[in-house]
Amino acid sequence: MSTTLTALNPMPPATRRVRAYFAPVNRATLTPTIFDPSVNGQFTLDTPPSPWVDLGWIEDFARKSLSKTGALVTGSPGTTQYQVRESVDASVSFRFKTWSKLTMALAAGSQHMNLLAPASGATQNASGSPAAPAVALAATGSTATFLYLSSTTSFSAGDIVAVDADYAGQTGFVGSSVSAAYVQSAAAVNDDPDYIRRVTFNVARVTQVTTSGLQLASPLIAGVPAGTMKVQQVLGFVDREGGNFFQEWSGLFVMPGEQGERIVFYYPRLQAMTGAAEAAAALAAPLERIALSASFRALPITDTNDGQAAVCFRSYLPSAMTLV
Numbered sequence: 001m002s003t004t005l006t007a008l009n010p011m012p013p014a015t016r017r018v019r020a021y022f023a024p025v026n027r028a029t030l031t032p033t034i035f036d037p038s039v040n041g042q043f044t045l046d047t048p049p050s051p052w053v054d055l056g057w058i059e060d061f062a063r064k065s066l067s068k069t070g071a072l073v074t075g076s077p078g079t080t081q082y083q084v085r086e087s088v089d090a091s092v093s094f095r096f097k098t099w100s101k102l103t104m105a106l107a108a109g110s111q112h113m114n115l116l117a118p119a120s121g122a123t124q125n126a127s128g129s130p131a132a133p134a135v136a137l138a139a140t141g142s143t144a145t146f147l148y149l150s151s152t153t154s155f156s157a158g159d160i161v162a163v164d165a166d167y168a169g170q171t172g173f174v175g176s177s178v179s180a181a182y183v184q185s186a187a188a189v190n191d192d193p194d195y196i197r198r199v200t201f202n203v204a205r206v207t208q209v210t211t212s213g214l215q216l217a218s219p220l221i222a223g224v225p226a227g228t229m230k231v232q233q234v235l236g237f238v239d240r241e242g243g244n245f246f247q248e249w250s251g252l253f254v255m256p257g258e259q260g261e262r263i264v265f266y267y268p269r270l271q272a273m274t275g276a277a278e279a280a281a282a283l284a285a286p287l288e289r290i291a292l293s294a295s296f297r298a299l300p301i302t303d304t305n306d307g308q309a310a311v312c313f314r315s316y317l318p319s320a321m322t323l324v
Contacts (some may be wrong), residue, residue: 108239109272176277177222
């Protein structure tokens with residue numbers, strides 16, 4: 001007995017929208033988060049592979065190749081014998097439809113801060129006042145979704161919290177799992193023990209306060225916290241126009257096709273190339289929807305399969321039963 005398969009003609013890809021995912025880059029080693037389409041190309045959109053963070057559907061997605069080629073001319077009269085690649089460059093832009101810690105930071109491009117709950121009588125400052133004292137984690141017992149605390153009296157269900165180590169005078173990139181800022185000197189950050197928690201991406205919403213700790217709505221981006229870390233309440237987020245720090249993340253953009261096909265764009269290293277900007281779209285008057293405009297320059301990596309420099313990888317995963 002044999003089975004005969006009749007393949008369908010290829011169809012033009014048809015998609016309704018684009019979904020965005022981002023993951024940290026190790027800034028000290030310039031190592032991106034790898035996305036392998038042969039392993040994870042058909043991942044469920046709502047549950048991306050770790051450590052990719054789902055930032056939802058985006059709009060006005062546009063990507064552009066900025067690479068340049070030149071001609072190698074020889075002879076008299078000169079004739080083109082070869083083409084050579086003079087530069088490798090690309091950009092991508094879009095708008096985030098939702099606001100969050102990460103979408104604000106990516107859209108702002110520069111350093112992004114947590115508004116830590118202020119200390120009583122603290123001096124006011126545009127990026128946040130000196131903070132109320134942090135609460136220490138217990139030495140053991142915490143997980144990525146539960147914080148085992150020495151005291152829970154400072155927190156309530158619904159609070160946002162930042163979880164990270166004290167600043168202890170180090171210079172260079174700081175922040176657990178994600179390089180959230182670059183410190184040039186302890187004096188530049190006032191030798192503030194709360195500075196890392198002021199910039200960290202290790203934040204989450206509290207859903208329940210128990211006698212032993214805080215239950216979180218989502219896992220911390222840095223995973224299980226060290227027992228030496230501390231916790232502070234976050235009232236919101238703030239960014240600013242200016243500063244010398246550039247956000248850098250790995251980016252992944254997925255176009256799910258209506259016939260089951262999928263187009264995936266993987267950018268190993270993206271740095272924001274514009275400042276903070278918003279775009280308003282009219283809803284039912286007088287309401288307007290405010291979206292975050294984002295634009296990035298793609299930076300290169302070396303493909304270990306053949307040693308070639310690349311800034312973007314485009315994958316096409318055909319639908320079942322179609323000709324290739």
